Amino acid sequence: MSTANEASKVRNPVEIVIDQTRCMGSGQCVLTDSSIFDQGPEDGLVILLRPAPGEASRPAAEEAAELCPAGVIRVLG
Numbered sequence: 001m002s003t004a005n006e007a008s009k010v011r012n013p014v015e016i017v018i019d020q021t022r023c024m025g026s027g028q029c030v031l032t033d034s035s036i037f038d039q040g041p042e043d044g045l046v047i048l049l050r051p052a053p054g055e056a057s058r059p060a061a062e063e064a065a066e067l068c069p070a071g072v073i074r075v076l077g
């Protein structure tokens with residue numbers, strides 16, 4: 001039987017949302033984790049490779065969101 005405390009520790013799956021229209025192509029996200037983010041070869045705009053990368057990738061996803069100079073990466077869950 002789980003307690004309320006244990007239940008509150010359960011987190012929702014990591015979900016990454018980007019607004020590509022406001023991306024400025026700086027590439028910080030790709031430098032942070034190139035398995036989650038890529039950049040278009042022509043315009044350099046972010047491409048989200050893994051919108052639901054799994055719990056192990058949460059720190060990298062959150063770091064990318066913090067480092068993004070345009071503030072267009074959101075980590076949900």
Ligand code: SF4
Pocket residue numbers: 018022023024025026027028029030037039044045046067068069070071072073
């Ligand atoms: S760090 Fe932000 S602005 Fe730079 S490429 Fe990634 S999403 Fe775009």
